[in-house]
Amino acid sequence: MTPSHRDAASSSGRTDPVPAAPVHLGLIFAPDLAGRYQEHLLADLPALLESRFPGVQWTLSTALEDRDDPAEDALGLLEATRDRMLDEGWDIAVGITDDVLRQGRHTYAKQVSAVHAAGVISVPALGVTTTRARVAEAVVSAVGVVLGVDPDGGGSPEAVAERARQLATDVEDRQEENVTSYTARVLGGNVRLLLGMVRTNRPWLLAVRLSKSLTVALASGVLTLVTTDLWLLSSEYSPLQMTLLGLVSMGAVTGALIVGAGLWEQARRDGEREQVTLFNAATVLTVLIGVIVLHLLLFIASLGGALLLVDADVFTEVTGEVADLGEYLKLAWLVGGLATLGGALGAGLENDDVVRAAAYTRSD
Known part of the structure; x- marks a missing residue:
């Protein structure tokens, strides 16, 4: 499907000494979950992301999970999410799936790779009565892992914003360069x-x-x-x-x-x-x-x-x-x-x- 876009930039009127880091976040939904969560996340995530990661300007896109080549385990789902991110040109991608994330004998609610800038969330593993707010929190948590936010605290907002800026900024590719x-x-x-x-x-x-x-x-x-x-x-x-x-x-x-x-x-x-x-x-x-x-x-x-x-x-x-x-x-x-x-x-x-x-x- 064609990705739907929503600019998450804030207009607080505040003048920052350094421009906000523009980051493009892609959300990949399992077909059965898109109707339940897509519009809600597009409406609520921008403000939530801005409050958690000040100094970062967010653009959101959505896509449907490719069911033609199903992954066998959690790592396969994570790598498929990363491949889709590269295909779409996003900076970060989070897959929201109704599959159980299995790796060997273990099951997980979330698996994230900071080096891939990608993560996968299993909605069933979040709980029997999973709320939309809980899914949004799981997405923000996965993004935080990619941006290097310490869940126990620590790390300045400036450092997170600088990492986001580097993630979103491309180095010029000179074809003649070795x-x-x-x-x-x-x-x-x-x-x-x-x-x-x-x-x-x-x-x-x-x-x-x-x-x-x-x-x-x-x-x-x-x-x-x-x-x-x-x-x-x-x-x-x-x-x-x-x-x-x-x-x-x-x-x-x-x-x-x-x-x-x-x-x-x-x-x-x-x-x-x-x-x-x-x-x-x-x-x-x-x-x-x-x-x-x-x-x-x-x-x-x-x-x-x-x-x-x-x-x-x-x-x-x-x-x-x-x-x-x-x-x-x-x-x-x-x-x-x-x-x-x-x-x-x-x-x-x-x-x-x-x-x-x-x-x-x-x-x-």
Whole structure:
């Protein structure tokens, strides 16, 4: 259907030092829900959005959900919503569906991806007696996740407005420009937006969500900790070699997760180039930070295991080095690096949808 448009700009008469950030929000309705909620949301959302996100000027459009290619799960619905957003040229999209949002054994009322600037709301999951006001609140909440609003408070309205402005502003696409130069301009012009995407993803929780990777990594660490050959290597390795080992191990796990789960995207048309560039950058940073957290946790666990299991006299006899704290730290770093590499093997065992959901979605 042809999108219906409604300008949500406010005319309060106030003169702001900085122009309001214009954001185009698209709402995609399941056919059975359009008659119940479409007109109500078009009437009530502009004022509600303006009150929650001052400094942002809203334009609303609506469309019907495409039922010809139904999604199988919550992540599929989210990605379909994002694809429709790109097709329509919106800045943010929220799908309002009558399907149950299922991901594995879990069901959700809402699933949002800040890096995709898209979200999906399941009306049945909001409650048996779902009111129109409750649906409107759910839409505003999903938009808040995209704009990096902390549900527990914090974050200035100016920062939210600046992120909205970066989301809505396109970087000039110069056809003759190489990929490196274009990427640098996109990232340089969208720093706040990019950092907000990464923070919203909560990358420090990535390792916890990927249970198989963490299990394999911990098992690798335990098995290697009592290997005397490893003691000899740790005592001989220089700080530079230890640093390189850590970088290689973290890079291997990051690459395994991104490539294995198909997290890297290619723009299908010129109009998607900037958004896909930001998505890939946010994905890489999210996964990398998550892997760094994993590595540090494994290092701490390895240090505790070394102090508990590695006898100082035996270590000295095997390596010829005094088993002081420095030697234990080197051993723990080496074991943690190898355990992180073991995590790359565990990443290959994860379901692709599990990795994608862990990397860039928030669910309620």
